[in-house]
Amino acid sequence: MKSPTGSHTGTGNWLMQRATAVLLALAIPVLLVYFLAALPLDFSGWQGLFAPLWSRVLLLLSAIALAMHAWVGMHDIFMDYIHPVAMRLAMTLAVVVVLASSVVWLAAVLFGASIGSGT
Amino acid sequence: MKPLARPVYLNLFRIHLPLSGWVSILHRISGALLFLAFPIGVWALSVSLTDEAGFQRMAAWLTHPLSKLFLVLLIWAFTHHALAGLRHLALDVHWGVERDAARRSSLGVLLATGLITLTAAWRLFA
Numbered sequence: 001m002k003s004p005t006g007s008h009t010g011t012g013n014w015l016m017q018r019a020t021a022v023l024l025a026l027a028i029p030v031l032l033v034y035f036l037a038a039l040p041l042d043f044s045g046w047q048g049l050f051a052p053l054w055s056r057v058l059l060l061l062s063a064i065a066l067a068m069h070a071w072v073g074m075h076d077i078f079m080d081y082i083h084p085v086a087m088r089l090a091m092t093l094a095v096v097v098v099l100a101s102s103v104v105w106l107a108a109v110l111f112g113a114s115i116g117s118g119t
Numbered sequence: 120m121k122p123l124a125r126p127v128y129l130n131l132f133r134i135h136l137p138l139s140g141w142v143s144i145l146h147r148i149s150g151a152l153l154f155l156a157f158p159i160g161v162w163a164l165s166v167s168l169t170d171e172a173g174f175q176r177m178a179a180w181l182t183h184p185l186s187k188l189f190l191v192l193l194i195w196a197f198t199h200h201a202l203a204g205l206r207h208l209a210l211d212v213h214w215g216v217e218r219d220a221a222r223r224s225s226l227g228v229l230l231a232t233g234l235i236t237l238t239a240a241w242r243l244f245a
Contacts, residue, residue, distance in 0.1 A: 021204055025201065025204070025208075063157075063161075073151075074150075074151065077150075095154070098154075099154075099157070102157055102161045105161050109161070109165045109168060
């Protein structure tokens with residue numbers, strides 16, 4: 001039986017941490033150059049940066065990778081410093097809720113009706 | 120040899136961390152900071168993209184010295200986390216694991232992060 005505290009999940013987590021790290025190391029410089037090169041910006045210029053589909057897709061994919069990366073990272077920190085199991089599970093759950101809702105919120109912002117439709 | 124009196128209490132202020140130890144603990148701290156910043160960033164993006172008023176609100180917020188300070192902290196956290204992370208990836212593939220090389224890359228991470236953070240702070244405040 002699998003332990004509820006995740007003692008079997010280490011290798012998968014380790015690999016996910018590295019894979020998402022490489023993805024972020026490739027994607028973030030592209031996004032940084034894209035945004036910094038456009039400065040200074042007014043509102044329409046700022047909205048315009050999110051008009052190309054690739055910028056929204058890349059931003060959302062990076063956010064998903066970031067969320068997975070942060071989940072493993074925070075879990076690692078909790079494993080080291082938070083020893084009562086119930087407390088650790090509660091804190092990990094809180095982290096997952098924060099990360100998942102941030103990603104869904106970002107998806108709604110990027111692919112909602114207000115951007116790209118010209119309103 | 121006389122056995123140590125148990126339990127042993129380590130005085131954290133007397134432990135002298137090697138440079139790579141500093142890079143490692145700061146990697147953790149900066150990672151936790153970036154985790155906290157993620158939802159705030161999504162919120163700021165959401166407000167700034169909603170309408171002209173929201174954009175102006177975020178732009179005005181950015182001119183406040185405290186938020187500039189917060190931004191400098193985030194830039195430090197991101198730069199340190201990214202550079203130390205790349206260093207850890209290199210160590211994973213056994214690149215630069217010898218003591219002198221590891222020490223040099225630690226110093227490089229700390230210096231480069233300091234330089235980038237100071238440059239960003241200067242650009243934001245000057």
